[in-house]
Amino acid sequence: MAEQYLDVLTVRLRGYSETPMPEHLTEAMSLSVAVGTQLDLEQLADEVRQDLAGQPHRIQQTRLETSWGAFSIGALLEIDVPTWLAGLGGVAALWHVIARRALSHGRARTVAGETHAETARTRAAENLNVGVDSIRIVGLEPVGDGHRVNLETPLGSFIVEIDSDGVSRMRRY
Numbered sequence: 222m223a224e225q226y227l228d229v230l231t232v233r234l235r236g237y238s239e240t241p242m243p244e245h246l247t248e249a250m251s252l253s254v255a256v257g258t259q260l261d262l263e264q265l266a267d268e269v270r271q272d273l274a275g276q277p278h279r280i281q282q283t284r285l286e287t288s289w290g291a292f293s294i295g296a297l298l299e300i301d302v303p304t305w306l307a308g309l310g311g312v313a314a315l316w317h318v319i320a321r322r323a324l325s326h327g328r329a330r331t332v333a334g335e336t337h338a339e340t341a342r343t344r345a346a347e348n349l350n351v352g353v354d355s356i357r358i359v360g361l362e363p364v365g366d367g368h369r370v371n372l373e374t375p376l377g378s379f380i381v382e383i384d385s386d387g388v389s390r391m392r393r394y
Contacts, residue, residue: 224259225284229295229330232323235348236304236312241279244376247304248392249348250316256327262296265322269300272318278302298323320388329387334368337361341370341381344389349376 235241235249262282269280279301287293300319304312332340338361346353351374359378360371367384371394381391 224261225296226258226294227256227260227262227296228293230254230256230260230262230265230323230326231295231297232319233297233299233348234312234316234319235299235301236306237301238304241301243349243351246348246376246393248312248390249344250312250320250391251344251348251389252320252323252387253330254323254327255330258327260296260326262298265326266298268322269298269319272315272322273302276302276306331385331387332383337368337383338370340383341368341372341389341391345372345374345379345381345391348391349374351375 231251231253233249233251236247237245238247239245262284266280266282281299283297285295285297287295302312302315306312306315338358342353342356342358345356355375357373358370359373362369364382365384367382370381370383372379372381378394379391380394381389383389
């Protein structure tokens with residue numbers, strides 16, 4: 222794949238206790254980056270494959286085109302890995318490398334503080350492949366420069382933390 226213009230790149234890293242199925246999801250991180258220039262998504266995916274150093278994984282690339290009053294081109298890079306990733310120092314260490322790669326192509330799109338709870342519901346729904354309406358917010362508290370949102374989903378209880386840098390971290394509790 223060659224370079225293509227992108228307005229937004231969204232990167233998701235999801236860790237699973239077993240097979241990459243929603244009921245086995247234990248943690249997920251995501252970040253949206255305002256790119257506004259050319260990006261070779263295949264090259265970025267290849268760099269992530271190198272970061273995984275032969276570990277089990279699934280990478281999916283999706284190009285997103287929106288024409289709803291305004292036109293926008295985006296891409297979604299989803300990386301699914303087992304949570305044990307011992308050779309990489311864990312999913313959090315891999316996320317640090319992937320987020321740095323994504324941010325080298327633009328700046329993070331941040332979420333306004335007053336919308337953290339709804340953003341948490343949306344990100345949980347995307348990661349679990351369930352409807353947003355099936356997720357209930359059961360707690361919200363400020364944490365550092367962001368918020369921690371406790372959610373009840375059809376697949377269990379999750380905590381989503383969203384910081385001022387636009388990164389969301391979701392984990393089962």
